[in-house]
Amino acid sequence: MEIRAISGHAGSVPGAGMSRDYDVCKLIDVTTCIGCKACEVACLEWNGYSFSETVFNNSYQTMPETAWNYWNLIKFNEHEHPERGMMLLMRKDQCMHCEEPGCLEACPADGAIVQYMNGIVDFQQEHCIGCGYCMSGCPFNIPKFSAEARKVFKCTLCVDRVSAGLEPACIKSCPTGCLHFGSKDDMKFLAEKRAKQLREVSGFKDAGVYDPSGVGGTHVMYVLHDATQPELYGGLPKDPHIPWTVQLWKHPLKWIGNFGIIAGAVGIFAHYLRFGPKIVKEDEQGGTPGGKP
Amino acid sequence: MSEQYLLPNGRVLRYSFHERMIHWLAAVSYVYLLLTGLAFWSPWLFWIAVVLGGGTISRELHPWAGLIFVYATFIMLRMWGTQMKETPSDKAWWENVRYYIRNEDAKMPSADRFNPGQKLLFWGFFVNGIVLLLTGVVLWFPNYVPWNLGFLRLISIILHPISALFTIALFMIHVYMGTAMERGAFGSVIRGDVSRAWMEHHHRTFYEKILKESAARK
Numbered sequence: 001m002e003i004r005a006i007s008g009h010a011g012s013v014p015g016a017g018m019s020r021d022y023d024v025c026k027l028i029d030v031t032t033c034i035g036c037k038a039c040e041v042a043c044l045e046w047n048g049y050s051f052s053e054t055v056f057n058n059s060y061q062t063m064p065e066t067a068w069n070y071w072n073l074i075k076f077n078e079h080e081h082p083e084r085g086m087m088l089l090m091r092k093d094q095c096m097h098c099e100e101p102g103c104l105e106a107c108p109a110d111g112a113i114v115q116y117m118n119g120i121v122d123f124q125q126e127h128c129i130g131c132g133y134c135m136s137g138c139p140f141n142i143p144k145f146s147a148e149a150r151k152v153f154k155c156t157l158c159v160d161r162v163s164a165g166l167e168p169a170c171i172k173s174c175p176t177g178c179l180h181f182g183s184k185d186d187m188k189f190l191a192e193k194r195a196k197q198l199r200e201v202s203g204f205k206d207a208g209v210y211d212p213s214g215v216g217g218t219h220v221m222y223v224l225h226d227a228t229q230p231e232l233y234g235g236l237p238k239d240p241h242i243p244w245t246v247q248l249w250k251h252p253l254k255w256i257g258n259f260g261i262i263a264g265a266v267g268i269f270a271h272y273l274r275f276g277p278k279i280v281k282e283d284e285q286g287g288t289p290g291g292k293p
Numbered sequence: 294m295s296e297q298y299l300l301p302n303g304r305v306l307r308y309s310f311h312e313r314m315i316h317w318l319a320a321v322s323y324v325y326l327l328l329t330g331l332a333f334w335s336p337w338l339f340w341i342a343v344v345l346g347g348g349t350i351s352r353e354l355h356p357w358a359g360l361i362f363v364y365a366t367f368i369m370l371r372m373w374g375t376q377m378k379e380t381p382s383d384k385a386w387w388e389n390v391r392y393y394i395r396n397e398d399a400k401m402p403s404a405d406r407f408n409p410g411q412k413l414l415f416w417g418f419f420v421n422g423i424v425l426l427l428t429g430v431v432l433w434f435p436n437y438v439p440w441n442l443g444f445l446r447l448i449s450i451i452l453h454p455i456s457a458l459f460t461i462a463l464f465m466i467h468v469y470m471g472t473a474m475e476r477g478a479f480g481s482v483i484r485g486d487v488s489r490a491w492m493e494h495h496h497r498t499f500y501e502k503i504l505k506e507s508a509a510r511k
Contacts, residue, residue, distance in 0.1 A: 010336040065440070106450070108333040109348050129348035131333065132435030136446040145436035150349070245451040253451070254335065257458045264462060268469045275396045277476050280494040 001163045005115040007107035021117035023184035024162060026171065027191050028092050029223040030233060031198060031207075032178035035060060035074050035090040042173035043072035043094075046158060066093060068144035071155040072170055075234025091222065091233040092170070092179070095142045095155035097121050099216030102242035103154075105250055106137025119184065119219035122159045125151045139215065139240035157219065187221060194223045214241040298503045305492040305503065307481035312372060316482050319365035319418075322358045323464065329355045330457055356433040359426065366422045373415065376406050383409040403497035417463045421456045428453040 002021055006013050044051060049069040054062040060076040077089040101121045104113040112127040113134065123134075123143070130150040134143040143152045158168035166172075167181040180190060191209040198207035208227025211217050222236070230236035298306045308316065329351040332342035342351040385402045386393075386409040392400040393410070407415070428449035431438060438446050471478050477491045492500040 008336045008339055010339070108336070108339070110336060110339045127348075129342075129352040131352050131432070133432075133450065135435050136443065136450050141440045141443075147436065150353075243447045243450075245447040249451050249454055253454060253458075257454065257461075258335070260458060261461060261465075264465050268465060271394070272469075272473055275394070277474050278396050278398065278495075279476050280488070280491045282488050282490050 001120070001159070002117040003114050004117045005101075005104060006111050007104045007113035008110045010110070016117075023119045024157070024219060025119070025182065025184040025187040026097075026157065026168060026220045027180040027182075027187040027223070028220065029178040029180070029191075029194055030089065030091050031194075031202075031204075031223060031225055032176050033074070033090045033092065034176055034178075035076060035088070036175060037062075037074055038173040038175055039092055039170035039179065040070075040072050040074065042169040043155075044070070046161070046169035047071065047156075060088075060090075065141060066144060066154075068146040068149075068153040071095070071153070077232055077234055079232050087225075089225075089233050091236065093234055094170075094220065095121065095157065096140050096215070097155075097157050097219035098240075099218065100242065102137035102139055102215065102246060103134035103143055104137075105242050106133040106246045107131075108133060116159070118162070120157045120159050120162065121219075122156050123152060123154060125149070125153070128152055137242060137246050139237055139242065141235075184217075184219065191221055191223050195227070198223070198225065210236065212237075212240050214239050299507050300486055302486070303489070304486040305489055305500070306485060307487045307492070308485050310485065313482055313485055315365050315368045315372065319362055319369065322362040322365065323460075325358045326355060326362060327457075327461065327464065329358075330454075334454060334457075356429060359429050363422050363426045366419050369415065370419060373407070377412045377415050379409075379412065380405065383412070386410075398494065404495065404499070405502075406496055406499040408496070414463050414467055418460060421460045421463075424452060424456040425460070428456070 002015065002018065003013055004016055052063065052067060052070050055064070059078065060074075063070065063073060066073045072092060072094045075091045075093045077091075079087045079089050081087045097119055098121065099119065101113070101115060103123075104115055104121060107113045108131060109127055109129045111124055112129065113121065113123055115121050128151040130145070130152065132143075132145050132152060134152055135141075135145065143154045145152050158166070158170075161168055171179045171181040180187060182190075188209070188211070191211075195207045195209050198204040204225045206226045206228045208224060210222035210224055210227060210230055222230075222233070224230060224233060226232065230238050300306055325345075328341050329345060331338045332340070332345070332348070332351055333355075339348070342348045345351055382402055386404065389401055390410070392398070431445050431449040432453060435446060471482070475495070477487050481487045481491075489500070492503075
């Protein structure tokens with residue numbers, strides 16, 4: 001697949017923009033999700049991970065968050081709706097494949113994170129140095145560090161399947177059809193249509209599409225019953241951004257620092273040319289440096 | 294003063310063997326930290342990590358080198374803490390620092406074992422070393438910082454390079470002065486001794502103390 005952006009990379013991206021490639025997108029309609037976890041199993045199956053130990057905390061939540069070897073997790077939330085009563089909100093959590101990925105921005109390792117022209121953001125573990133900066137750059141708490149591998153892992157949007165013209169494994173496994181996959185434009189159309197239906201037919205007046213502009217839009221979108229409160233769905237951030245400290249570090253500080261270092265070196269050299277060394281005139285008792293008397 | 298400063302070869306002891314060892318422990322670990330740190334700082338310098346054994350090794354060893362460096366600065370605090378304390382005459386030194394820069398040293402107030410510039414260097418490295426240590430520990434173990442304490446990582450990600458830049462400024466001035474500018478200074482941290490004239494020129498207050506002590510001992 002064609003590459004759009006490379007993490008920690010000096011200079012231009014080889015071959016970027018050579019040809020057009022349509023943006024892919026996964027659409028998750030949380031209103032028709034039944035929380036069956038088939039997508040979790042399909043993800044583990046396809047990516048070759050075994051099932052992880054689960055916890056029980058009086059809910060359907062099997063583990064608190066995704067793990068380095070568990071990229072796809074349904075987040076359950078029992079929400080007391082003022083009009084409708086108890087609602088079991090379920091959201092399939094995984095990498096959002098941001099158009100402006102915070103992980104890629106924060107990553108210092110050349111080529112450890114690439115963004116393809118179709119929008120997939122993929123980690124290249126052979127180039128990953130295990131610093132974990134991606135974990136700080138991500139506003140969705142997705143990249144996870146493996147203590148054994150000393151590398152970071154996350155959902156690949158089944159880049160291997162997509163590049164072969166297949167849908168991601170989770171999409172294939174969904175029994176209710178709440179998961180859709182296609183071009184971003186098609187998915188946007190479908191999502192808006194479904195949101196409109198929810199608003200006009202099903203009475204969810206705040207229903208809408210989650211495609212946050214703070215990260216330039218995402219290649220994984222949600223249809224939510226209540227798009228005004230995405231936090232209800234297992235802590236989906238309302239207005240995700242690349243953290244400002246990461247941006248400050250990567251842009252202004254870098255230029256201030258580079259300028260300072262170069263200006264300092266020039267200043268030191270100029271001082272030597274202008275004033276030269278401090279030479280102390282030795283008297284007769286100067287002695288022999290380091291030598292015996 | 295427990296050290297015998299006046300050496301039998303007619304020179305003056307500037308730094309003891311122990312002091313020199315600690316200096317170079319800090320120096321070698323700092324240079325490694327600087328090089329690997331610069332590799333992570335900019336994609337244009339990532340090749341440094343490749344030269345030093347690869348990004349993964351650099352990331353693994355950078356924190357350990359940091360511990361060595363901070364250890365060395367704490368030993369320095371124990372060795373030099375009292376000598377690095379600010380004294381009333383420091384203010385006059387800084388007010389006249391322009392003469393120092395212009396090599397018009399005769400117009401400068403006399404300095405003790407460490408002049409105020411050296412004190413600034415020491416405390417600058419010490420304070421920034423602590424900031425780098427605290428933020429560095431957070432960055433060392435990102436997987437142990439829970440998501441709801443993510444702000445710690447975000448603070449560290451910006452404070453660590455800011456603090457490092459301060460030390461780079463100090464480091465550049467220190468290396469320049471210690472090698473090219475102050476002739477004789479480099480030898481003081483290699484062989485440990487300087488000439489009497491050098492000591493009198495750069496650290497007259499301290500030199501006079503040595504002479505007084507030596508006379509008292511006789």
